[in-house]
Amino acid sequence: MGKADIYEVAKAAGVSISTVSRAFTRPDLVSDKTRRKVLDIADKLDFNISRSATALKSGRTNRVALLMNEEITSWFNTQTFAGIESMMHPAGYDISLFQHIDTEQNRREFFTDLPIRRNVDAVFVASFAIDPHETEQLKRLHVPIIGINTPSVDGFDATVSIDDERGMYTATQHLINLGHKHIVYPCSEAALLNSSIDARTRGFIRACQDGEHKHELNWQVLSVPRGPAFADSALSALLALDEFPDAICCQMDMMAIPLVLKLERYGHRTPRDYSIVGFDDSPYADTINLTTMRQDPYAMGRTAAGKALKLIDGKELDTPHEVVEAQLVPRGTDMPFGDVE
Amino acid sequence: MGKADIYEVAKAAGVSISTVSRAFTRPDLVSDKTRRKVLDIADKLDFNISRSATALKSGRTNRVALLMNEEITSWFNTQTFAGIESMMHPAGYDISLFQHIDTEQNRREFFTDLPIRRNVDAVFVASFAIDPHETEQLKRLHVPIIGINTPSVDGFDATVSIDDERGMYTATQHLINLGHKHIVYPCSEAALLNSSIDARTRGFIRACQDGEHKHELNWQVLSVPRGPAFADSALSALLALDEFPDAICCQMDMMAIPLVLKLERYGHRTPRDYSIVGFDDSPYADTINLTTMRQDPYAMGRTAAGKALKLIDGKELDTPHEVVEAQLVPRGTDMPFGDVE
DNA sequence: TTGAAAGCGCTACCAA
DNA sequence: TTGGTAGCGCTTTCAA
Numbered sequence: 238m239g240k241a242d243i244y245e246v247a248k249a250a251g252v253s254i255s256t257v258s259r260a261f262t263r264p265d266l267v268s269d270k271t272r273r274k275v276l277d278i279a280d281k282l283d284f285n286i287s288r289s290a291t292a293l294k295s296g297r298t299n300r301v302a303l304l305m306n307e308e309i310t311s312w313f314n315t316q317t318f319a320g321i322e323s324m325m326h327p328a329g330y331d332i333s334l335f336q337h338i339d340t341e342q343n344r345r346e347f348f349t350d351l352p353i354r355r356n357v358d359a360v361f362v363a364s365f366a367i368d369p370h371e372t373e374q375l376k377r378l379h380v381p382i383i384g385i386n387t388p389s390v391d392g393f394d395a396t397v398s399i400d401d402e403r404g405m406y407t408a409t410q411h412l413i414n415l416g417h418k419h420i421v422y423p424c425s426e427a428a429l430l431n432s433s434i435d436a437r438t439r440g441f442i443r444a445c446q447d448g449e450h451k452h453e454l455n456w457q458v459l460s461v462p463r464g465p466a467f468a469d470s471a472l473s474a475l476l477a478l479d480e481f482p483d484a485i486c487c488q489m490d491m492m493a494i495p496l497v498l499k500l501e502r503y504g505h506r507t508p509r510d511y512s513i514v515g516f517d518d519s520p521y522a523d524t525i526n527l528t529t530m531r532q533d534p535y536a537m538g539r540t541a542a543g544k545a546l547k548l549i550d551g552k553e554l555d556t557p558h559e560v561v562e563a564q565l566v567p568r569g570t571d572m573p574f575g576d577v578e
Numbered sequence: 579m580g581k582a583d584i585y586e587v588a589k590a591a592g593v594s595i596s597t598v599s600r601a602f603t604r605p606d607l608v609s610d611k612t613r614r615k616v617l618d619i620a621d622k623l624d625f626n627i628s629r630s631a632t633a634l635k636s637g638r639t640n641r642v643a644l645l646m647n648e649e650i651t652s653w654f655n656t657q658t659f660a661g662i663e664s665m666m667h668p669a670g671y672d673i674s675l676f677q678h679i680d681t682e683q684n685r686r687e688f689f690t691d692l693p694i695r696r697n698v699d700a701v702f703v704a705s706f707a708i709d710p711h712e713t714e715q716l717k718r719l720h721v722p723i724i725g726i727n728t729p730s731v732d733g734f735d736a737t738v739s740i741d742d743e744r745g746m747y748t749a750t751q752h753l754i755n756l757g758h759k760h761i762v763y764p765c766s767e768a769a770l771l772n773s774s775i776d777a778r779t780r781g782f783i784r785a786c787q788d789g790e791h792k793h794e795l796n797w798q799v800l801s802v803p804r805g806p807a808f809a810d811s812a813l814s815a816l817l818a819l820d821e822f823p824d825a826i827c828c829q830m831d832m833m834a835i836p837l838v839l840k841l842e843r844y845g846h847r848t849p850r851d852y853s854i855v856g857f858d859d860s861p862y863a864d865t866i867n868l869t870t871m872r873q874d875p876y877a878m879g880r881t882a883a884g885k886a887l888k889l890i891d892g893k894e895l896d897t898p899h900e901v902v903e904a905q906l907v908p909r910g911t912d913m914p915f916g917d918v919e
Numbered sequence: 920t921t922g923a924a925a926g927c928g929c930t931a932c933c934a935a
Numbered sequence: 936t937t938g939g940t941a942g943c944g945c946t947t948t949c950a951a
Contacts, residue, residue: 243928253938258930268936283718285695289639290928292630294943300629300672308660310876315656319649322675331641331672334663354626377624468865495865498839521862524809524836535651584944594922599946609920631944635927922951927944935938 241282250278261286300331301545302357304347306339306365312491312519313534317363317385320538328546333357339365348374359545362387366432381548383541385534388432395544395557397537401433404530404563405440408514409486411565413448416574417484417512419455420445423471423496424488425463437488437516468495476503483511483574490515490522490529497525497570508572518566526569537561582623590623591616602627641672642886643698645688647680647706653832653860654875658704658726661879669887674698680706689715700886703728707773722889724882726875729773736885736898738878742774745871745904746781749855750827752906754789757915758825758853760796761786764812764837765829766804778829778857809836817844824852824915831856831863831870838866838911849913859907867910878902 247254252271259267260275267275279285292299303321305314322332333353337343348371353360360375364386367375372392375382384396412420422441424434438458445456461470471492475481487493493515497507507513515522515529522529544554588595593612600608601616608616620626633640644662646655663673674694678684689712694701701716705727708716713733716723725737753761763782765775779799786797802811812833816822828834834856838848848854856863856870863870885895 254929255931255938255940256936258928259937262930266936271936283695283720285692285697287634287639287928288641288697289630289633290943291930292943293628293634293945294928294930296943298628298630309663310656310660315651319651322650322677326675331674333672334667336663351626354624356626356629379624494862498865521835524839595945596922596924596947597920599944600921603946607920612920628944631927632946633927634929635944635946637927920951923949925946925948927946929943930941932941933939935936 241279241284243284246275246279246282246284249282250275258286262291297549298356298358299329300333300357301325301359301361302333302335302353303361303363304335304338304365305363307337309334309336312517313364316534317538320535320540321361321542322538323535324539324542324546330358344371351378354378358549359383361385361541361545362393364433367392381545383545383548385537385541386433388436390558393558394548395541395554397540397544397559397561399433399532399537400560400562401436402440402443404532405437405486405488405516406444407440407563407565408516408530409441409444410448412484412486412512412514412571413444413452413454415484415512415571416452417482418453418574419480419482420484420486421457421459421475421478421482422486422488423459423461423475423492425461425467425471425492434488441486468492468499472496472499475500481505481511484571485511485513487513487515490517490519490527493527493529493570494521494525497527507570512571512574514571516563522566523568528568528571529566530563531566532561532563582620582625584625587616587620587623587625591619599627603632638890639697639699640670641674641698642666642700642702643674643676643694644702644704645676645679645706646704648678650675650677653858654705657875658879661876661881662702662883663879664876665880665883665887671699685712692719695719699890700724702726702882702886703734705774708733722886724886724889726878726882727774729777731899734899735889736882736895738881738885738900738902740774740873740878741901741903742777743781743784745873746778746827746829746857747785748781748904748906749857749871750782750785751789753825753827753853753855753912754785754793754795756825756853756912757793759794759915760821760823761825761827762798762800762816762819762823763827763829764800764802764816764833766802766808766812766833775829782827809833809840813837813840816841822846822852825912826852826854828854828856831858831860831868834868834870834911835862835866838868848911853912853915855912857904863907864909869909869912870907871904872907873902873904 243254243257247257256267257275260272264272288299309315309318325332338347357380359381362384366388381394384393386398387396390396424438445454448454459474461467461474493513497513505511515527518529518531547554584595584598588598597608597612598616601613605613629640650656650659666673676688679688698721700722703725707729722735725734727739728737731737765779786795789795800815802808802815834854838854846852856868859870859872888895
């Protein structure tokens with residue numbers, strides 16, 4: 238009872254180990270009666286095919302790597318992970334997670350040692366800037382490399398990305414179209430490592446520059462240090478302004494949500510006193526009725542995983558590189574400038 | 579270049595494959611010069627030890643299973659996962675995730691097929707009720723079984739759990755001590771599968787029953803269907819009450835936070851009009867200044883993983899079963915009954 | 920300190 | 936449909 242190997246099962250079933258193996262992995266090649274008997278005995282003996290042995294024999298690892306910025310606990314990372322997992326797990330793959338590839342030291346270590354070399358069937362790179370040298374290193378793994386929200390498609394076999402720049406352009410334009418004249422973009426500095434954040438800032442700036450041609454516009458990027466208190470820093474910076482803006486455009490909901498809640502304590506209420514839009518449509522955005530740009534990292538994870546599975550199988554991709562658009566979700570934190578509630 | 583096996587490395591380095599192997603896994607058994615040379619050549623040839631082969635040879639899988647209720651995307655599950663990962667990854671283990679072991683069908687499938695049999699070195703069971711038959715099935719895996727927030731320690735080699743019942747007792751008592759007379763406990767039905775929720779409800783009820791002996795008390799459990807709209811259901815149920823309560827005790831922050839935000843739209847403001855306490859100290863609890871019971875699933879994950887690693891190594895645990903207490907985090911949503919802001 | 924060789928548990932080829 | 940068998944890439948005795 239317990240710990241039986243394939244030989245014991247074969248003996249108990251009166252068949253060869255080949256047949257036991259086939260009963261599990263090629264059921265169609267085994268007669269119904271034999272297969273049933275084998276599986277039955279295997280169950281009694283607590284036997285199962287060893288993934289390690291299968292992996293060794295097949296030359297596949299049944300494992301993929303996922304590299305991410307920061308912690309998996311952020312909304313974006315969790316959703317991405319869950320999306321990838323939802324495709325890869327049923328396909329028999331485990332995900333080997335490498336977090337915090339966002340510090341100089343971790344990056345160097347990872348890309349020098351390349352601990353995943355020969356040990357994964359594909360690599361996902363989620364949402365961070367990666368330089369050409371690092372891409373070269375990944376190529377030495379000789380496995381498919383799939384990017385999610387990477388700043389460029391260079392060196393990637395497949396990518397799926399949101400158009401952050403355009404998304405934020407849309408959000409900003411929305412505020413400008415509502416007639417707002419004084420727009421502030423509170424922005425936590427994450428510049429070097431998170432491509433999404435940079436792209437969004439560029440989108441805001443471009444929309445404002447375009448808008449200036451048609452309307453008078455007073456806009457600014459309000460940069461605050463990153464870290465756990467970035468929202469409070471942004472709050473202080475906003476309150477320290479000579480004149481409070483009539484619109485706030487946020488790089489992400491995690492900035493917008495605290496601002497909406499805390500500005501109220503200082504007498505600034507949305508949409509009565511100012512409009513605000515977020516980005517992500519992350520948890521509680523709906524609860525506080527935040528107008529925001531929706532992106533769906535879970536779906537992006539699934540798309541990326543689908544591409545990975547095809548590439549692992551040696552198939553060609555019809556569209557290796559996909560770009561998705563963020564969608565404006567109009568809710569209750571924006572109003573035409575000058576209107577009264 | 580690329581895809582070299584251990585023989586090529588051995589040849590290029592002028593040593594045997596044994597020495598190559600040792601250079602990686604037993605560096606102390608190889609002379610400095612030889613080791614350096616081998617590792618250098620291995621790097622040039624993009625070689626690395628195969629985990630599959632190591633696993634097969636050693637009899638270990640370097641993989642653990644994590645079974646969870648629902649999606650990994652919930653706050654509790656993500657934190658738990660991240661905690662386990664933070665210990666297991668550096669120790670060389672991948673986590674094979676099994677989500678949604680909370681439907682009758684998924685459970686039956688999982689515990690019948692036992693897909694992890696012979697394929698993991700340990701199993702974590704996170705936060706759900708598991709019956710004796712299922713525990714028996716897990717035992718057939720002949721690997722350590724570690725529970726996180728399981729309703730009982732029976733059948734587990736180790737557990738780490740929060741005392742939900744006592745935590746909620748404390749929260750409720752806190753409200754009673756503030757002098758509140760009319761306390762409602764909005765509760766989403768998750769009864770059968772989530773042991774924590776049940777225990778918390780019991781804690782609330784017991785605290786109220788104890789409190790009744792000393793004060794007059796009007797308390798009730800307000801049960802609403804589970805699902806994505808549970809907070810809105812609770813909101814409706816609260817507003818439909820003949821008399822609005824002066825205190826609300828919530829099974830979790832995800833109930834409390836929407837209630838605080840939405841009740842305000844109906845003129846009920848905390849702490850002016852009512853006190854409310856949550857449970858978890860999850861994201862935005864601090865932002866809205868919610869008084870709540872803090873638990874730390876990340877730390878529980880780490881503790882559980884530490885136990886798992888010892889058990890995998892065949893060591894005995896000093897304290898296989900640990901219970902931690904939730905801590906009251908006093909913030910701004912509670913006030914002595916009758917006080918004016 | 921190093922090398923030779925057996926064998927971990929399986930899959931897949933070939934033969935029956 | 937089934938069985939025999941080589942070999943996947945490594946680790947680990949044992950011997951040198």
